[in-house]
Amino acid sequence: MNYTAVGVDIAKSVFQVHWVDPHTVEVINKAVRRDRFLDYFANREPCLIGMEACGGAQHWARQFTKMGHQVKLMPPKFVKAFNIGNKNDPADARAIWMATQIPSKPVAVKTETQQAVLALHRMRQQLVKFRTMQINSLRGLLAEYGEVMGKSREALDKAIPGILAKLSDRLPTMLIDTLREQWSGLTGLDRQIAGIEQRLQAWMKDDVACQTIAAIPGVGLLSATAAVATMGDAKAFRSGREFAAWLGLVPKQTGSGGKVQLLGISKRGDTYVRTLLIHGARSVLRHPDKAGAWVQQLGKRRPFNVVIVALANKIARTIWALLAHDRQYGREYMSSKPL
Structure with a gap:
């Protein structure tokens, strides 16, 4: 089903809506008051509503989902690239509308x-x-x-x-x-x-999910509850590598002419969860018996902080694997691709 894209710039009292009528090809960019905001979408055909992941966005996303609409929450940094003119509500709504139609990883809509x-x-x-x-x-x-x-x-x-x-x-x-x-x-x-x-x-x-990932070395009360609440649906990520990249635990890249150079971690995504995972990885390294042979071998050839981030990346990927595949943690488990 083809959903009509609608860009919404939410605010405290007045919201700006931008969309193109699929029948008349008319560009509509209008302001809607807060008390009439839900009524504006109540009797419409299901559409794809894009919003910045800012204050109040989760509430409106849940309301629109109940109406049968699809919602795409996007980081403000991603939307800003599409605002090529002055900074005002109509221009912001148009930028959100444009960003909604570009393939990207949305922010999870939370319960x-x-x-x-x-x-x-x-x-x-x-x-x-x-x-x-x-x-x-x-x-x-x-x-x-x-x-x-x-x-x-x-x-x-x-x-x-x-x-x-x-x-x-x-x-x-x-x-x-x-x-x-x-x-x-x-x-x-x-x-x-x-x-x-x-x-x-x-x-x-x-919560079964929290209890499941709490068995992972380096994941405690704060890490488990924050990771489950922030991730939302684990199956929204295609792999543990994508989840780790979403948290910013992968190298940042720069390059030209086919030569790519890897830098430090990108620090994208949720800063709080990433910090908890890094602290958890640091606590694991203080106990060599829990670190495992892989971490010990990595520590012989890489700096200490690099090992911490690498272990945090592994913890994030393990969290995704347990929740996406509904498995229990096993220390001796070895993942392998099917033949």
């Missing part, structure tokens, strides 16, 4: 449950960032008075009671009390982070 899991990950990541900022701020403020401590949280908790007691004779009470409150606030952040991890753990116990 509300998957998006809820990713929301927990984002909030946890933000809390960890706040905690790190608070620790560094306390260390910096105390260094102004000649008190220097280690970088770790353990070093801070061990040293700060004595430091505050020593500085209480030199500094105003209002500053000492404020520093003590800021230090005590770290415990509250710890409780919030632990609470989110407990909720993720509870969801993982009920």
Whole structure:
């Protein structure tokens, strides 16, 4: 079935729609208010709706899918290449319409449950960032008075009671009390982070896919839940190599005249999941018995960071293989092409 391509530039209140009528060949580029947006597509024949994968796109994608339309979410970087004129809503909608018709790997449309899991990950990541900022701020403020401590949280908790007691004779009470409150606030952040991890753990116990890939060395609670929620349907990827490339765990290429040079990893795709997989690969390398002979041999001829990325690539491909083929992890399993 041939679907009419429609480019949609979503916004907060007014949406811009661009498409070409297949019967009259009329170019339509009009603004639609938010309260009439779904009604605009309610009585139409099924069409291919393209949107940038930005805030709110997942919600509208689910609504359009319920109506029988096909939805293609695209990274904004891919759409930007088609905007050759001024930056405005009509030009953006036209660029999205053009990008929708070009073959490319779309961003997976996630269920509300998957998006809820990713929301927990984002909030946890933000809390960890706040905690790190608070620790560094306390260390910096105390260094102004000649008190220097280690970088770790353990070093801070061990040293700060004595430091505050020593500085209480030199500094105003209002500053000492404020520093003590800021230090005590770290415990509250710890409780919030632990609470989110407990909720993720509870969801993982009920999700078969998470339990399956959690058996892979280097895949823990955060990696398993984030990978399953971000991937969506594993069969949307043709191979584990495509999934690893989608995460940016493959070399970037540059070249001309038939000579191609491989650079560092492309860093495309989801930064958060890629970071978790790389940290997981680094943890595996700390335990040689879990790394396996392949990693040990690779480490003899390649730099340490290259080995980490290579192992993260292998973990990503293993995740896809288990979920796409509905298999259990086996350490001694050897993949082979059919004869």
